[in-house]
Amino acid sequence: MVQFSAAMLVCSDLARSRDFYRKIIGLKLRSDTIPHWVEFELAGGMHLYLHPASDLLAVRPGSLQLAFTVENVDLFVADCPTLEVPVLQYPYDEGTLRIAVIADPDGYPIQIGSRRRG
Numbered sequence: 284m285v286q287f288s289a290a291m292l293v294c295s296d297l298a299r300s301r302d303f304y305r306k307i308i309g310l311k312l313r314s315d316t317i318p319h320w321v322e323f324e325l326a327g328g329m330h331l332y333l334h335p336a337s338d339l340l341a342v343r344p345g346s347l348q349l350a351f352t353v354e355n356v357d358l359f360v361a362d363c364p365t366l367e368v369p370v371l372q373y374p375y376d377e378g379t380l381r382i383a384v385i386a387d388p389d390g391y392p393i394q395i396g397s398r399r400r401g
Contacts, residue, residue, distance in 0.1 A: 290349065291332040292391060293340040297321055299388045300333050307368055308351055308393070344390035356381045356397040 294300040301321045304310045310331065314322040321333040331349070336342050353359045356374050360383045363370050371392055372384035382396040 287329065289330040289332055290347070291334055292347065292349075292387075292389070293336050293342050294333050295336050295342050295389050297333055297335055303368075303388050304331065304333070307366060342389045344386070345392065348384075348392045348394055350394035350396065353395055353397050356383050356395050359383070359395055359397075360385070 292300070297317045297320070301312070301315060301317070304321075304323055305312050310323040310325070312321070313324040313330065314320075318335060320335070323331040323333075325331055334340060360370055360374055363385055369386040370383065371386055372382075374381050374383040376382075376399060379399055380396045381399050382394060385393050385395060387393055
């Protein structure tokens with residue numbers, strides 16, 4: 284049986300992306316070996332790796348979309364302009380979820396969602 288274990292994003296500036304995923308998204312940093320890679324711990328034993336761009340690996344926003352759950356997506360997105368985080372899609376209702384889409388420092392779309400209240 285195959286089990287998903289990690290996702291890797293190619294980044295133009297590892298330190299900037301590390302700070303975004305740690306400070307804005309709130310992920311737990313597992314390993315920081317800049318300039319080689321950065322590793323975050325996700326739920327269920329999974330990981331998010333940040334890798335520097337190279338001749339073989341290019342930054343390609345739109346080729347991958349990550350999704351994270353927060354307590355309240357409206358409050359989360361309200362802070363984005365102050366933190367200079369682009370909001371690609373403001374919160375909207377989708378079934379039992381409330382969803383928004385922001386961009387990371389390289390322009391990768393990041394879905395942020397929470398359960399709808401009431």
